[in-house]
Amino acid sequence: MSDPLDSLKNKWQEAKSSTKESRPDTKELIQLARNKMKSAVNMHIGNIAVLALTFVGISSFFKYVAQFQNTLSHLGILLMLGGLALRIIIELYSMNRSKRIDFSESAATTQEASLKFYQYRKRIHGPVTITILIAYTVGFYLLTPEFSDYFTTTQVILLDVSYLLAAAIFIYSIRTAIKKEMKLLDELNELNNQFE
Amino acid sequence: MPNNTQLFESLHADYYAMVHQMCLGFMKGDPDLANDLTQESFINTWRSMDKFKGASSYKTWIYRITVNTCLKYIRDNKQKKQVSLDSQIDLTSASNGQTNEQPHQELYQAIGQLNDLDRLIIMMVLDELEYEEIASVVGIKEGNLRVKIHRIKKNLKKILENE
Known part of the structure; x- marks a missing residue:
């Protein structure tokens, strides 16, 4: 009895040999790779520059x-600047850690490294980011008594309310990012099961 | 000794067909997605050029990068692509009245019914890569791989019989 895989193997080789003609230009590909690497670095630097x-x-x-x-x-x-400084350190560490995911390692190793990276991100997004946000908020409101020495009550209220609005936008964007990364983590867990 | 650019040019020439074929199989025969994924695989190869230490052959090394690129693609795009990919395959056969259907679609449809990792493993088997090399690409023990391949073959047989 013939192995059904033999017929698939023949079809596979046949399909593969018909691919050779359409190979794109290598020099353009190298240029594209360089541009992508550059823009990835610029994006990271941009994020950190905004925080800095x-x-x-x-x-x-x-x-x-x-x-x-x-x-x-x-x-x-101290609380406000400390929170920001901590956030910058975390971003730098995350950037460095994500660079360590090596695509030329075995699939299981790369999978494991990606899983650990997103588990780390989960920890960062959860307690650490919330703590930083709380520290920053508490810090801001600790300034309010002295603010009231220089500003009118209306101005202080306006300042406090505008902070709340900014915080709400910040929380929303963080929540969106967390949801996205948690979906990725689920996908990684699901893929991980396929290695067992 | 060739520099990175020369080496990459020669790797691109030698392994383009292999990588493209794997991406085509992984993308269930969709040529556009396969082209994107092939491009991404070679971009990742370029990025990893300095990491090649000679512990494996270039072929195995590029296979690793391709497999990792495919797995990353699937986890990054699963939510949006799953629907579009499935519907695209249906559309190809429905709207084109079978006449313009991609060649070897039957092959890709059969492989496409396997899960992501099984699909990658069987494609390496079809490409006649040694089990030892496949195990090194996937990162599992050879014994475990043999069990997996046996199970995948059984699944494929069932799929082919039902077609």
């Missing part, structure tokens, strides 16, 4: 524009 600029902007604001005097305010500044 925010950090510098807020620091400069506190140093040169609004020099807070109260201990409570100093604690608030």
